[in-house]
Amino acid sequence: xxxxxxxxxxxxxxxxxxxxxxxxxxxxxxxxxxxxxxxxxxxxxxxxxxxxxxxxxxxxxxxxxxxxxxxxxxxxxxxxxxxxxxxxxxxxxxxxxxxxxxxxxxxxxxxxxxxxxxxxxxxxxxxxxxxxxxxxxxxxxxxxxxxxxxxxxxxxxxxxxxxxxxxxxxxxxxxxxxxxxxxxxxxxxxxxxxxxxxxxxxxxxxxxxxxxxxxxxxxxxxxxxxxxxxxxxxxxxxxxxxxxxxxxxxxxxxxxxxxxxxxxxxxxxxxxxxxxxxxxxxxxxxxxxxxxxxxxxxxxxxxxxxxxxxxxxxxxxxxxxxxxxxxxxxxxxxxxxxxxxxxxxxxxxxxxxxxxxxxxxxxxxxxxxxxxxxxxxxxxxxxxxxxxxxxxxxxxxxxxxxxxxxxxxxxxxxxxxxxxxxxxxxxxxxxxxxxxxxxxxxxxxxxxxxxxxxxxxxxxxxxxxxxxxxxxxxxxxxxxxxxxxxxxxxxxxx
Ligand SMILES: *Cc1c(COP(=O)(O)O)cnc(C)c1O
Numbered sequence: 001x002x003x004x005x006x007x008x009x010x011x012x013x014x015x016x017x018x019x020x021x022x023x024x025x026x027x028x029x030x031x032x033x034x035x036x037x038x039x040x041x042x043x044x045x046x047x048x049x050x051x052x053x054x055x056x057x058x059x060x061x062x063x064x065x066x067x068x069x070x071x072x073x074x075x076x077x078x079x080x081x082x083x084x085x086x087x088x089x090x091x092x093x094x095x096x097x098x099x100x101x102x103x104x105x106x107x108x109x110x111x112x113x114x115x116x117x118x119x120x121x122x123x124x125x126x127x128x129x130x131x132x133x134x135x136x137x138x139x140x141x142x143x144x145x146x147x148x149x150x151x152x153x154x155x156x157x158x159x160x161x162x163x164x165x166x167x168x169x170x171x172x173x174x175x176x177x178x179x180x181x182x183x184x185x186x187x188x189x190x191x192x193x194x195x196x197x198x199x200x201x202x203x204x205x206x207x208x209x210x211x212x213x214x215x216x217x218x219x220x221x222x223x224x225x226x227x228x229x230x231x232x233x234x235x236x237x238x239x240x241x242x243x244x245x246x247x248x249x250x251x252x253x254x255x256x257x258x259x260x261x262x263x264x265x266x267x268x269x270x271x272x273x274x275x276x277x278x279x280x281x282x283x284x285x286x287x288x289x290x291x292x293x294x295x296x297x298x299x300x301x302x303x304x305x306x307x308x309x310x311x312x313x314x315x316x317x318x319x320x321x322x323x324x325x326x327x328x329x330x331x332x333x334x335x336x337x338x339x340x341x342x343x344x345x346x347x348x349x350x351x352x353x354x355x356x357x358x359x360x361x362x363x364x365x366x367x368x369x370x371x372x373x374x375x376x377x378x379x380x381x382x383x384x385x386x387x388x389x390x391x392x393x394x395x396x397x398x399x400x401x402x403x404x405x406x407x408x409x410x411x412x413x414x415x416x417x418x419x420x421x422x423x424x425x426x427x428x429x430x431x432x433x434x435x436x437x438x439x440x441x442x443x444x445x446x447x448x449x450x451x452x453x454x455x456x457x458x459x460x461x462x463x464x465x466x467x468x469x470x471x472x473x474x475x476x477x478x479x480x481x482x483x484x485x486x487x488x489x490x491x492x493x494x
Contacts, residue, residue, distance in 0.1 A: 001064040003030040003231065006334040007345040014065045016126035019232035022225060027348075028341065030231045031331050036061040038242075038282040040257050047246035051088035052078045054246060055239045061281075062235050063122070070125050077117040082107055084464065089114065089240045091247045092424070094392055097417060098407070099253070100400065100424040101244045108178065109427035109464050110320070111271065112149035114240060115233040120157040122232040123224060127159070134222040138162040139206060139490065141192075141199040144175040145320050145426070148182075150226040155184030161221075163188040163490055165199045168480060173448050174430065174467065181473035188493035189477040192486065202483035212487060221494065228270045229327050237274030238281070244421050245283050254419060261420040263289040263410075265318065265403040266298060269326035271423060276332065276370065286418050291406035292375040293318045298326060302373030305364035307347075308356035317378045317398040317434050320426070325351070333359070336366050372414075374406035381405065382438040385428075389439045395459040397426040398434050429455060429467050 003018040005011040007028030013021075018030035038061070046054050052075040060071055078088045083105045092100040106113025127136055136159060140150050147164040154162040166179060168191045179189045192199040206212060207223060216223070226233070241262065248254045262285055264272035272290055279285035292299050294314040301307045309324040316322055330348060336359075337343040350357040359367070376384070384401040388394055396404060403422045410416065428435045432451045436443050441454050449471050456463050481489050 001036070001062060002033050004033055004339070005030055005341065006330050007341050007348070009339065009341045014129075015063045015231070016065050016129040019122050019230060020126040020130050020132070020224075022227065022230045026345075028345070029229050029328070029330050031334065032062060035277060035280045040282070040284075043242070043245065043283065044249065044256055046242060047250045049246075050086075051239075051243055052076065054243050055236065058239045058242055059235055062231075062238075065129065066125065074118050074121045074125070077121065082117060083113075087247070089243055091244050091251075091421065092394070093253070094388075094394060097419045099244075099248065099419065099421045100394075100396070101240060101421050102424045103240060104397075104424065104427040104430070106149075107152045107466050108145070108148045109430045109467060110145045110149060111423070111425040112145055113152070115228075115236040116146075116149040116153040116226060118153075118236050119226060119230070119232050120154045120160060124157060124159045126232070127222075132222065134217070134220050136160045136224050137216070137221050137490070137494065138224055138226050139165075139203050140226050141165045141196065141203040142171075142179075143167070143196040143319060143322075144171045145430075146226070146228070147189075148175065148178045151179065151182045151184070151187055151189070153226070155182065155187055157186070161186045161188075161493060162226075163190065163493055165190050165192045165203055165481075165486060165489075167192055167194055167196045167199045169194075170196050170199075172431075172433075174432075174470070177448075177470045177473070178466075180475050180477045181470060182476065188489065189479075190486070190489045191480040193480060193482050198483045202481075202486040205483075206487055206490065209487070216494070219494070228268050234270060234274055234277075234328070234331075237271055238277045241275050241278035241283055241285070245278075245285075248419070248421075257284055259284045259286040259418055261285070261287045261289060261416065261418045263291055263403045263407045263420060263422040265291045265321060265399045265423065265425055267321035267323040267326065269298070269328035269332070271425070273328045273331055275423075279370075287410075287416070288371050289403075289407060289410055289420075290371050290373045291403045292373070293321050293381070293402050294375065294377055295322050295324060296375035297324055298329075299373040299375040301329075302367060302371050305361070305367070306356060306358040307351065309351065310355040317381050317431070318402050320399060321402065333363075336363050372410055374409045376402045376405040376409075382434070384408075385435055385438040386440070389458075393460075395428045395435060395439070395455070395461065396424060397428045397431045399426050399431075400424040427464055428459065428461070429464055
């Protein structure tokens with residue numbers, strides 16, 4: 001299996017080269033030349049296997065230059081110690097037709113663990129295969145979830161170092177505690193004066209500083225990022241849609257070949273794109289339902305065919321979806337345009353220059369055939385959390401609630417009786433303040449840990465050990481830097 005770039009189809013490289021490089025030179029994203037097909041018989045066979053075995057099969061179809069032993073090592077991260085459950089990504093049945101795919105049992109309690117636990121192994125193996133031998137230095141700016149998930153993924157991984165920068169004002173207390181108490185000998189965490197954009201700008205400046213890159217290269221280091229556009233992050237996300245279908249099949253919820261719908265709370269379009277790949281590989285998936293918060297650029301795109309980022313930016317209760325440029329959409333556009341690098345590149349150019357582009361009718365028809373889009377306000381997010389709790393005793397986080405709300409809108413409009421999986425992307429504990437307020441538990445005068453305890457009583461779900469343990473964890477990092485001085489911080493950890 002070889003990989004093209006969305007902006008240059010003459011690029012044809014191995015999976016490991018695509019993963020190591022991350023982004024193609026001309027700015028395009030890597031994607032497989034063809035989508036491997038999986039038969040229903042194979043899906044039935046997978047339904048009898050464990051999560052790591054399913055992962056090995058699906059990843060093996062894409063990462064064809066990895067050996068069986070390498071794949072075994074890669075999927076071995078999907079274990080009970082890291083994911084607190086044997087099934088890794090369990091399916092929770094809410095009612096006869098609604099199911100939640102719980103993707104948050106990993107070490108940082110959000111779905112990014114599903115990919116960021118395996119990415120370090122993919123990356124170090126890819127670097128070795130491409131005969132580089134340099135130590136990989138990961139730099140990441142984070143608005144909360146990604147940074148911690150990357151730290152947990154890369155901690156003590158041989159041949160790597162990682163520095164994470166978070167905005168002083170901009171992450172929740174729990175998120176900050178998660179990062180500043182990070183364990184591991186190869187990690188660094190530094191606060192940046194300013195907001196997320198300042199942190200991001202500071203990191204980008206290092207990435208584009210040719211002189212600094214050369215200096216570090218001479219010392220045996222090479223920069224890389226754990227960004228969600230890396231194919232090494234997308235491929236592991238395809239696995240859990242197979243796994244969910246297999247679990248429903250094994251549990252007698254569906255017949256082999258029966259279609260299911262999938263709802264995904266969406267930001268950068270990575271998670272829902274993985275569902276699109278699963279569908280195209282042969283998982284019987286009907287509609288892909290794209291759920292947004294108040295930053296509803298994708299909802300508008302699906303309904304009008306115009307992608308327009310020239311609009312106000314909202315800080316919402318589902319912060320990991322506060323995004324106006326959904327980077328992974330570029331891969332879908334490439335596929336829908338009949339793999340035209342020229343057309344895709346032109347739209348991306350318009351997006352950079354004018355902040356918008358419009359796809360022609362024939363593409364919009366394809367888009368609407370595959371996707372249904374909707375969005376949800378913070379108020380409705382809170383009401384949905386409350387309603388789901390009152391009706392079913394099941395507590396969901398704000399991102400997942402956006403998915404549930406948009407699914408309810410879809411049902412109102414279509415009355416589609418197809419069984420449906422909603423991707424549950426974070427543990428309610430990760431956003432416990434908003435969740436508790438939504439279900440009517442007072443948070444006044446309570447510290448973070450009391451709020452977790454209260455939610456435990458209400459939900460009956462165990463507090464994840466990684467969050468409970470924060471209470472007594474040692475603070476290891478207290479550096480604060482201006483966005484101009486991030487280089488000095490990187491130097492200090494190398
Ligand atoms: C990152 C994230 C999302 C959005 O996923 P994309 O792949 O960027 O669309 C949704 N929910 C949570 C909790 C996240 O951390």
